[in-house]
Amino acid sequence: MLHRPSPNFGPRRDGLTPTIIVLHYTAMPSAEAALERLCDPAAEVSAHYLIAKSGVVTRLVAEAERAWHAGTGEWCGQHDINSRSIGIELDNAGDHPFPDPQMIALEVLLEDIRSRWPIPPENIIGHSDMAPGRKSDPGPRFDWARLARRGLAGPTRPPQDQTCFTTAARAAGFTADVASEVLLETTRLRFAPWRRGPQCADDLKLYHPI
Numbered sequence: 618m619l620h621r622p623s624p625n626f627g628p629r630r631d632g633l634t635p636t637i638i639v640l641h642y643t644a645m646p647s648a649e650a651a652l653e654r655l656c657d658p659a660a661e662v663s664a665h666y667l668i669a670k671s672g673v674v675t676r677l678v679a680e681a682e683r684a685w686h687a688g689t690g691e692w693c694g695q696h697d698i699n700s701r702s703i704g705i706e707l708d709n710a711g712d713h714p715f716p717d718p719q720m721i722a723l724e725v726l727l728e729d730i731r732s733r734w735p736i737p738p739e740n741i742i743g744h745s746d747m748a749p750g751r752k753s754d755p756g757p758r759f760d761w762a763r764l765a766r767r768g769l770a771g772p773t774r775p776p777q778d779q780t781c782f783t784t785a786a787r788a789a790g791f792t793a794d795v796a797s798e799v800l801l802e803t804t805r806l807r808f809a810p811w812r813r814g815p816q817c818a819d820d821l822k823l824y825h826p827i
């Protein structure tokens with residue numbers, strides 16, 4: 618693992634410790650360009666880790682500190698996600714698949730982080746999951762089902778209430794207060810990025826079957 622300390626961090630608030638991991642893509646042309654931005658004091662953004670397409674992992678902020686990656690949002694009724702989470706940036710411009718070495722490095726890093734902090738699979742989420750309508754990373758090309766099969770993403774079971782889409786989405790963790798169309802787009806991005814058209818019965822399946 619490489620180390621490239623970013624100045625963009627602060628203390629976690631209210632004594633909070635990591636219980637969530639947020640995955641991002643960089644939306645930049647290269648890992649080097651992303652590292653420069655994540656270390657630029659003027660940009661006021663950072664993450665704990667960046668994983669290059671080659672699988673090389675760079676640590677920018679210590680896990681005990683609060684990195685600036687999530688911004689405004691909500692997951693499972695919880696706010697200040699930066700104070701509760703570890704942020705991982707994946708080198709990806711946003712329009713292409715994530716190479717195998719990068720995914721393998723991500724899986725190893727997730728296991729490693731979970732050996733230090735109690736983070737359940739259902740709290741390994743995308744930036745879009747906690748910021749519906751505002752963020753779309755890690756995007757439709759990210760292989761969530763692969764992580765779910767390894768117990769590194771959830772939920773893996775259907776929600777209890779499968780009659781009302783909004784209720785089911787909230788039960789699955791999507792609690793941010795947004796219009797139902799935005800919620801539908803967000804949950805599709807996560808569970809069925811190929812799906813189009815009006816809401817259908819399959820939209821109530823807010824999980825990755827194993």
Ligand SMILES: [Zn+2]
Pocket residue numbers: 640641642686744752754
């Ligand atoms: Zn992001």
